[in-house]
Amino acid sequence: MSLASRWAALSPAIRQAAVDSARDRVGVPDLLDRSLWESRPALAVLAQAAEDRGQPWPRLLLSDYARYWRDGVRTAYENPAGELRRRTSTAVLAAVLTADERYVDEAADGLLLLCEQTTWCWAAHESFATARGEVVADSPYLDLGAAETVEILAWADLVLGPALDDRVPGLRRRLREEADRRVLRPFLEDRRWHWLGLDGHLHNWNPWIHGHVLVAALFLETDVVRRMQVVDLVVDGLDRYLGALPADGGCDEGFAYWWNGPARLASALEVLDRITLGALDPWTVEPMPELARYPQRMALGDGWYVNVGDGSARPSPDQPWDVLHRWGRRTGDREVMAQAAAHRDQSTAAVVGLGRALVALVDDDWLQAAVVPLPLPRSSWLPDVQLLVARQSGGSAEGWALAVKGGHNDENHNHNDVGSFIAALDAVPVLMDLGQPTYTAISFSDRRYEQWVVRSEWHNVPVVDGREQEAGSQWRAADFAVRGSSEASLDLSTAYPGGKLRRTVTLDRRAAAIRVVDTGTSFEEHFVIAGHPVAHEPGRLVVETLGGSVAELHWDSALGTGQLEKRVVDDAMLLRVWGPAVHRLIIAGSNNRFELTMTRGHR
Template identity: 30%
Template sequence: MITEFANDRKKPLSCFSPFPQASDRKSWDSLPEELTSRLIKNGEAYLNFDYPSLTAVDYMEFTRNGNRSRFQDKLFLRRTALNALVLAECAEYKGRFLDDIINGLSLICEENAWQLPAHNSYIRDTPPSILPDVTRPVIDLFAAETASVLAVAEYLLRQELDSVTPFLSKMINKNLEERIFTPYLNEHFWWMGDGISHMNNWTVWCTQNVLLSAFTRELPQTQMEDIFKKACKSIDYFLAEYGDDGCCDEGAQYYRHAGLCLFNCLEVLNGVSDNAFLPAYKIEKIKNIASYILTAHIHDVYYVNFADCSPIAGRCGAREFLFGKRTKNEELMSFAAEDYHNSEDPLTIEEHNLFYRLQTVFTHGEMISFAKSPIVHRDFWFESVGLFIARDEHLYLAVKAGDNDDSHNHNDTGSFTIYKDGKPMFIDVGVETYTKKTFSKDRYDIWTMQSRYHNLPTFFDGGTQIMQRDGSDYRAKNVNHQLGTSVCHITMDLEAAYPDERIKSYTRNAVLEKGKEITITDHYEGDLPRPVLSLMFYEEPMISENTVQIGNLGSLLIEGAVRIQKEVIPITDERLKTSWKHDVYRLLVTMDHKDLTLRIR
């Protein structure tokens, strides 16, 4: 698909000029004064900045005790500080920020490696080395991201850096060549794709940043062609695994690293090829990838979440707006513009990709002035992932069918989430802060990954709990759905999601009767004792016989239960705290016989 556009282009490749350089004062001085002032103020916070030290022992900590955060936080701070300083200098243009910029550029080039400790390996899903091999660079997400930060910073301030010394640009170009361009063309990293292995957001995220790094400078034409062709091939591998419906199987949060990075890949490719890739934006699959985020939106900050996705997946902004503009989706443009307007951090000062920040700066005015229209959410069935979405004026129902082989998978086949009046009622907790264990063979020892902490049944063989297992074999079967104007429903059998043949059948039927209620009906057939259904809540459920009051939101009537117990689950993890400001709750509902019905109003 993408390779075909590459082969059909008529002109030689050119450099990519993403946005005006700092020396283009007409463009930078035309930005709104209020925006310019904010950029300068953000940069002033880093004047005379003491960039944090990155030690070898910090790097080794991931291998030694599994902690990712301490090293990463300092590494990311270096980049966010540099970005703020660069944008401030571009906005003010008095040279006041240049020394701190030069310090940042030099320190990042002095780092032994740009890949994260968690990614310091050459073969997918193998244990990382305790320290990097400086003779053989690894291109991971953040090596590529670092390259683009340096490349875009150097592009913006090329003239100003050169006035200090030409050796600064030479230093950056040397590091890009040795750490990115040479290994990119001479090594095979798994995320590049081979037509067999599963791809995920890494493919387009890394490719986007390699393209930005390469095409913002003069390279030999043959090298440009080689990078260009390899990038197109990787994007084709990525798209081949995407369903035509555009659903991101990593969830709304990872849409920002999957769908939106695909968009920026296309933007760079288009920019260097005299618009040879414009027809790509008319392809139905790519248009659906763009609009996925709008369909997955629930209300305000909330999105339907499964796998490692958080329910608070981040506000939309310039990238969504521009993707909507390219695909001629005015609903997405309006949604993104409204979300940008409501954002607590519209200038994304914590973002460590400088190109994204430039997109925001130069799209700010258009988003602020864009005509807003009411958001129209559709009921939808994403067949490629098995995601069912239905809503009425008050209730929102999402059900995850599919299988347990998603990227960033949780064992959540058949689970559901319910919101009422835009607030979480039945929840998917999400994922804790990533550690060494998160992407290891012990992943499913983590409670948030397990089916018993989703809205799903657990079976028992004596004292042994039987939960869902991960993999494509563990899936929903006999899935049927209907999206109607008054009733929407989905039914499935979850027997195959569990690794025990004594479970003959576990059918789940979820129905939204619009303007009335949601009904979940479960039926079990098998040789194991009656299962226990877990139900997860954000607001405290108050039990009164077979009726449960869910905070001040609504009620749950349970039919067919012999026992209902409540647990409090403390929220202590920092990542979970971003979504859940207090403890969450779990009800354990033991089935009386074969049938259990939940009525939610």
Template identity: 30%
Template sequence: MRQVVVLIGILVLGLQLRGHEYRNLLQTKGSMGDLNLTLLKKEQWIKYPAYSERAEWDKLLSSHKNEIIARGEKALDYKWQVVTASDYLEFDRSGSRDIMQKPFGENTAALEALVMAELAEGEGRFTQKLADGVWYFCEVTSWVLSAHVSRAQKENTALPSFRTNSIDLTAGDLGSLLAWTYYFFHEEFDKIQPLISQRLYTNLDERILKPYMQRSDFWWQAFYADPETMVNNWNPWCNFNVLTCLLLIEDDKRDLVEGVYRTMLSVDKFINYTKTDGACEEGPSYWGHAAGKMFDYLDLLSKATGGRFSIFDQPVIKNMGEYIAKSYVGDGWVVNFADASPQSSGGGKLGVIFRYGQAVGSNEMQHFAAHMNKRSEKSNFHSGRDIFRTLENLRTEAELNNAVSNITDANFVWYPETEFCYMRNKNGFFVAAKGGYNNESHNHNDMGTFSLYSDNTPMIIDIGVGTYTRQTFSSERYSIWTMQSNYHNLPVINGVSQEFGSKYRSKNISVSETKSSFSVDLSGAYSEDAKVKSWERTYKLSPNNELLIEDKYALSEIKGKNQLNFMTWGLPYIQNEGLVIVEKDGKQIQLKYNPKQFEAEIETIQLKDKRLSGVWGEKVYRLSLNAREMKLTDNYKITISK
């Protein structure tokens, strides 16, 4: 039996300390002894056909069989790429992640294509190439990405240490993929040479199971999280992959039980961190890796325990799921605070949303998934290297295709703990605003910002984030323009922009569903240099087509200039003093301001980053209203209409 670091779960119900509510929902379902009595054998909970059951595979894959085989055929000629030391070190040298990630990702994609193709065809045509891929990955020093290596080893470099096995998102994903590969094909590999399966098993044990069981210092495990500790999507994502490896390859029952329970202690930390309202502070595009991956974990745990360890009846779990449906604007656009992308096609997430909805009894989620599925022009079963999701998508595809298609256009949605507010009127305006604080996961300095959509077209926008580099998650993060408050829809106060840090947070939130309004004091997001005593911003959406933005402020002294900024997709033009027109894709909004208070200025921002230009095109714009005269107290009113 391997050496295990034992953690004792402390049950504290109902205690709210800042960012964490100590629900410990998984631990309340039973002890390690209960888990020992409950865990099923693999053949009892795995419902996929055995490799040899060809008729069952034909039934499961249905019309996708030829498509899956065709992908595998392309991989038959694939040349496994060597990821060199220089590729890893490029992250240290230039900050580029892609130099290492691109060949590594192409290698894992080829492996997944071969796995699925051999499951689909079952004639052994892909087995040798698949064995080559398995052997290749057993040969490489690390399964961890260059951007993540130094965080989990003593050596402060992107070059992985041969002394340390670490687990990051990609190592976990690859471990999960290889665990399923071992489960389905180890007997076929033995026909070629038993050393292949033996080495694969040993690699999974050495690279995933032992590090997880013997270390408690992976930051995402959060075993020692205090009320100030951020616990983000890494936690359920990595724990799901570890759980997969445990359930598929751990043959020692005692080690299996201890390992599974250890993942429960860790995932409880993520659920504890998440606010009761269920909103994903990382945004909709991270939902699939956060709440969505938590669902995968909970689903797998429930399957392996015959439903005994299930918490799908808990309101917070349902709230976490429904956030993805409620944050949908329309025509593929979603609310995109922080690093989230503003667009979502759904892809392999649609099956997750649908099954999540089934598990928690949410018609809203099921109908939303069906709606997104029907508007998609391609099949949505494939989930990249996540074999579990792909197989589950295939298993439930017919149900998704036959489900009721609908989206719920709520007029007002309020997340009271996370402080997200969505407002919609009958004339096609959708407004998303936020409070919160400036140290959320994937944070931008954006407390109090808003976005405005007209008939589902983004008009006043949140630009999002560019391609990830070393700078993105470093002390230099807020030197990047997309992270700064003056490139969000926020004021510069007394010449000062918002600051990063947990103490820079909202004050005096007020919402009214009947008035369709959201108010927040922005002053808490600015340093003392701003000399701001209060800055109450109110967004009020009329039943017709007008959004009123009102700023009431008080300064202790005047040191600089006030400036109101608005990021736009379409080119703004100043029709006359006091009126700016913004047009995009045949849609138009009018922004009115007091010309005695402000002078308008327009800046064109060229988008050279492909992650940004892929959404917005070659350029976006910043409309700045610069205060003509500074006062210690004043009241600004901006109206936006069609």
């Protein structure tokens, strides 16, 4: 039964009680419940809040907002706007943890600054002002920025309501007015927002925004009829997203965006489950059990992950792992719980979102969970998204790990990477996927593929008949076959404008090696390398990995050394992951066949 069907099957009385009693049922008490908050372990939050109080509040400037149109820079405005949200959330957390009036005042200052923003929408998403040829956005635009902001107002009102009434009477009225004008009314009155997915195109914006709209309605909307209208529409929207997800639990946006797609969905469903006192039970709706297994399937170890599209190979460790832990508890999946518990020592930080941080702080099962090793499955095959991940030994990050990707070139956050693969040694990528660069004005425009990191020539795929891959759903893998849990064979002819190519990639566990064999018409191999080349000769390249291991690449010495290029990395996001430079090895194929073998090397 679908999510929408389960919601509709609840009696009107149950649904009404859920919506009317949401503030009590969500399970996060307000500041006055000192018996709970005084026992919460949150030293990192309090240390950050104390540090914040000595700093000026972020300044949001029109000139920074306008840079998106002037020179394509998004971060000049988005970074301080994000810091304002983060600091306000931290102050709210510190206030409920300590009941210190100084932090209540600090939270109130941040909340009013959020209300005073001309727009909550990020410049890259705003189209109303753009249509007028302007950069001053004065009409509510319901995007990720608006959703992230209203989420803070909603949870702050839930946990600080009485204290705000005492210290700053009138602020809560202002919170409700801004939430109504900027979020709830646009959500109810305009159903053209692209992230609703009414055209069938679903991505992470859907659960991300719907989840925040849900808590805004439950905690800030005073009209019971409108509150129910919003909740009904949220359930419908989440159901649409669930229905578009692959049955194998894969995520074409990758692990980093999984936290803002399926994990956002889980957070929203958890709110609905709590307010219905478990009557909704969304955790068995397909493909929820499989979605929860995605992080363990993508983990390489030591903070490294298999990344696709705009995903980072080394995403921030500050993730709401408690969300995954509760998800595993509800589905009875011990390996999901173990994947989360391996990160239990991560601090509860405001960067994961105010609501997520508050829920984590009242989850005793999570706070008391024993830190355990990562599950690290021996092999995972996701046929719907066409992704094979195999490692040398299950449960261990030591040795080789291989990920082979099929798919097509019109995926969410797409890179032209059909048939590309990642080879990691001792958890650290050697032949890698660069992942997400810093977003600019061209990142999601018709100029997207001017960026070097998204082009196929900077992925581990050949150039065929002098042509690289192009963007579009027609460019895809065919006949993707998996043999013995560690070999992938796929036809890449349909991923290129011309020529023929078949690729077979194998993790040979017995030989502790990875082997790549390409056959077809004229092609030129491209391999993107992380780490430091230390020896290069005909048929051989030795690389010291970013983790300190040594990998050797071998090919037919008759093909020579190939061309080894060094590219300086000047993008801040890529620099953090890969260091100041990456390399690319280019080798011409011979006799329509090419074979590469990767083994562990020695110093």
